[in-house]
Amino acid sequence: MPGPGRAAVTLREDGAVPSGRRSSKRPYGTEHTPLDPDRLRGGRRTEHGRDGEWTVQDVRGSEREYRCPGCDQLIAPGTAHVVAWAADGMFGPEAALADRRHWHSACWAARGRRRPTR
Ligand SMILES: [Zn+2]
Numbered sequence: 001m002p003g004p005g006r007a008a009v010t011l012r013e014d015g016a017v018p019s020g021r022r023s024s025k026r027p028y029g030t031e032h033t034p035l036d037p038d039r040l041r042g043g044r045r046t047e048h049g050r051d052g053e054w055t056v057q058d059v060r061g062s063e064r065e066y067r068c069p070g071c072d073q074l075i076a077p078g079t080a081h082v083v084a085w086a087a088d089g090m091f092g093p094e095a096a097l098a099d100r101r102h103w104h105s106a107c108w109a110a111r112g113r114r115r116p117t118r
Contacts, residue, residue, distance in 0.1 A: 069103065081108075084103060
């Protein structure tokens with residue numbers, strides 16, 4: 001029987017058992033994954049604007065930043081925004097999808113009043 005101060009397991013002053021090993025598990029989602037709109041079904045919708053028909057996809061937040069064509073400001077990683085691409089793209093849906101743009105939600109909603117800067 002270990003005497004006082006000679007316990008088999010030495011606890012730290014806060015009472016916790018020292019951790020000799022770290023979990024090798026990584027938090028899910030730390031890997032960079034390119035946006036795959038087909039994986040994000042749910043918030044997708046089609047909008048008809050003066051500038052044509054658009055497929056709009058809500059995005060909860062990306063891991064990288066994008067430049068919003070509406071205000072020419074960056075959309076910070078993790079910021080909810082929308083991705084839009086032409087639903088009636090003249091070069092086909094795949095080309096339109098490849099040319100998708102990331103917009104602030106408010107900028108997208110206001111695009112009828114503000115032309116894209118690029
Ligand atoms: Zn914007």
